[in-house]
Amino acid sequence: MNRFSKWTALAGVGLLSVNIAHAQIVKIDGSSTVYPITEAVAEEFQKAKKNAIKVTVGISGTGGGFKKFCRGETDISDASRPISKKEMEACKEAGIQYYEMPVAFDALTVVINPKNDFVKSMTPAELKKMWEPAATGKVMSWKDVNPAFPDVPLKLFAPGADSGTFDYFTEAINGKSKASRTDFTASEDDNVLVQGVSRDKGGLAYFGFAYYVENQKKLKAVPIFNGKEAVLPSPQTVENGTYAPLSRPIFIYVNAKSLEKPEVKAFVEYYMKHSPELVREVKYVPLPAKAYTLNMEHVAKKKIGTVYGGEEAIGVKIDELMAREAKY
Amino acid sequence: MVQQDKTADIHAVIRRGKRWDYLFAAIGLICLAFGLLTVLVLVGKMGLEGLDRLSLDFFTSYPSRRAANAGILSAWVGSVLVMLVTAFAAVPLGVGAGVYLEEYAKKNWVTDIIEINITNLAAVPSIVYGLLALGIFVYQFGFGGSILSAGLTLALLILPIVIVATREAIRAIPGAMREGSMALGATKWQTVRYHILPYSMPGILTGIIIGLARAIGETAPIITIGALTFIAFLPPLPLVEGAGLFDWVMSPFTVMPIQMFNWTSRPEEAFQINAGAAGFVLVVMTLGMNALAIWLRYRLRKNIKW
CATH class of the missing domain: 3.40.190.10 (Periplasmic binding protein-like II)
Known part of the structure; x- marks a missing residue:
């Protein structure tokens, strides 16, 4: 065997041994509006876990993020609006079930x-x-x-x-x-x-x-x-609901199957626990504290789907929203 | 008397000619200064803006929500690795194609069409390559948004540049070299291997590096195939902690232009400084590659004796 064919053989073996699902990676993509919050959480989470769990965050926009999410390419989708009817159908067709978690308010x-x-x-x-x-x-x-x-x-x-x-x-x-x-x-x-x-x-x-x-x-x-x-608009007027109708909740959507993986679960738990401080730090308005615990309760109760049914809800209080029945 | 008139005429013609000469030189100089100044101002502005952030920490830190802590570690490592894959894919393919077209292919209408197409490919907008790669590498081959996908995409992008450079370099070799080699009984392959390739190497290398320098600044096709914005880890080192030799090619990644773009779209002013610093580093990387091309060309040319 000459030098050239040895190298080709080596490269071939190397490529075959490529292991795609090698590391524990939490994949997130979606809205640029939610990005600063998710980025802050990802940064702190990786530090807290000493980089044992890896997190990637992309910016494809809410719509682009849902496209990837409903193809099962991402574990979590950042969304600055609730999932739309079309996106619900796409997810359903692909058999992707999800939890909807409001994480902060944004004032347009x-x-x-x-x-x-x-x-x-x-x-x-x-x-x-x-x-x-x-x-x-x-x-x-x-x-x-x-x-x-x-x-x-x-x-x-x-x-x-x-x-x-x-x-x-x-x-x-x-x-x-x-x-x-x-x-x-x-x-x-x-x-x-x-x-x-x-x-x-x-x-x-x-x-x-x-x-x-x-x-x-x-x-x-x-x-x-x-x-x-x-x-x-100000944190106070958003929180007390007087800045209307242009204040809105923003979300993460979590793939229910991914959530069974320990790394994704750990990340989401960390997200809900540390949101109040991190959300404030990146200049958004945190939800009332109980909203975050409610998000985790919904997971425990397997409340899959969206409470919006594919439509925006203008000027509805967050606690009313979260008490609604979820649809998938 | 008549004689004197004639000399005066000639002098006048020369003077007029010289005036045009000066005028044209001045216009040329202004054009040059315009281009050069634009580049200098751009690079200078970025450098000055980002100067505060250019420290070792900037190169060894991951991106962060706090501008002062944010760095370009994952971005520059990503860029370097993507370039590596690009070079490994584009160089053999491009040089091989160039040599074939120049030395082996018969000159007929088929080669003419191929020639025209290669030249046209060099002018195709990079986003088109991104879309092609999204369909083929990311979904069809299942490489996902990995370093491999990105490297191959950019390899496609610079392939025409490498092919054209290879052909130009080969064409510059005097036909006598070829004939001499053949006359001494060398086969076609021996001629290519021992004469054509070594002599055309300076030109080929210049083409490759200029192609890579273009690829390193590309953003659109990389975004299309799904490079990430926040990534605070590096691809696995080969053969460390149970990783295979080539695991890193499948790793998610980001590159310098994307990191820079992300920072420019941040609301906080401080990130603009980071963007300036990252831009400056990127320009220095590109200039460094171009300088390498010039140096290599100089070194290799010195070794050619014919």
Whole structure:
């Protein structure tokens, strides 16, 4: 045998001996909104376990994450909205059962340029006028939204159609998920939205609270009228439910079969135990403490499926939601 | 008198010609400065921005939610390993194909079509390779979002570059070398093995390294096949703790451009500094590879005596 064929043989043997399921790995993918929380938990969890259990977190967006989840490629899916009907069916077809676990609140924050001094607050109706599909090409000036506003060109920025944030906002404001005007600047990168609004006096955008917190110097948040009063987003107003209808729970979905594996179980338990502090650290609003214990009780009781039945629930309190019957 | 007029005319023509010369040189210089300045400003800005973060810790830490603790360990290791797989796949295939096309293939319309296609492949957007790889490597072959999938994807991407470089290098060898070798009774393979390949090696290596330098900065196809964003461990070392020799090729991974992209989309300002630092490291890696190509070409050219 010459040198060349020896090496080929060695490489062949080496490839055959590749062991795919070698290490204990917890695979997570999904929403970029939930990512900071999951990343924080993963980081602390790996430290606590001295790296004996490995965790990977990807960002494919809520929809992209569910696609992988329902093919059984991931153990846990990050989601900034509840699982949709289509996704429920896909999971069902593949025989993937799952637990739905709310992990935090996010306040969708409507922001404007700091130089914009004519908007003091907005009502959901005004937002609808601005964002509904019929507004495309028609509502082009602030004056068109409310005659009391001056004639300043309206420049709109929003997350792209793959994001759960877009889904939730359109559902909460326009009444139908994904129904939106189409002539706005879309970007999956929220920093692009921040830049856009901070450079344009007539700019307006919506995105997660964390991006507003980090960019308070460049942006102004708009108080949203909740039926009684106009309320600014903040941890307090989200927790006491007055910042409505734009505060929403965000979730992780856990593959029920994966949860039987000790490493996934250990990770989820760690997630629920340490969420309150870690969620606060990454600038989200933690759920009431009992929600996290309730999540684990649901696992003990095998409460598989979603309490949403494939639809968004706008303005429902978290404890009411969690008490609902789950559907699969 | 007539004689003097003629000389004056000639001088005028020369002057005019020279003026154009200077003008063109100046325009050329401005063009050069424009390109060079852009690169310098970009690299300089990233370097200055990221300077604070460029320490040993930055290279030996995993990503973290705290910008000050976050590092690029998993990213640079991932990039290096992916490049390794890419090189192992693309070099034999590319050089082999190049040698065949140049030395063995008959010149007819089939080879013409192959030629045109290879040149066209070099211009296909990288995301298309990503989609192809997602279908073939990730799902069909079941490699998943692993270092192997990524390496093979990027190998496909740089294959045309390697082939074209190999062919150019072989073409630059004088025909007399070939004829001389044959005249002394060498077979075609012996000619290729002992003359063509050694002489064209500087050009081939340059092509390979320039291809790899392009591949190391690719993001789109790697994201498509499912590289990860947060990964705080390294692929298993071969033959350590029960791992097989090639277990690392199936490991999940991330690469430098993805880590950088993730940091730029963070809300916290501090991560922008990390992104700058990571970008600077990536540029240095690319420049380092290009420098290696130049050095290798220089070294190997010196050894060629004909």
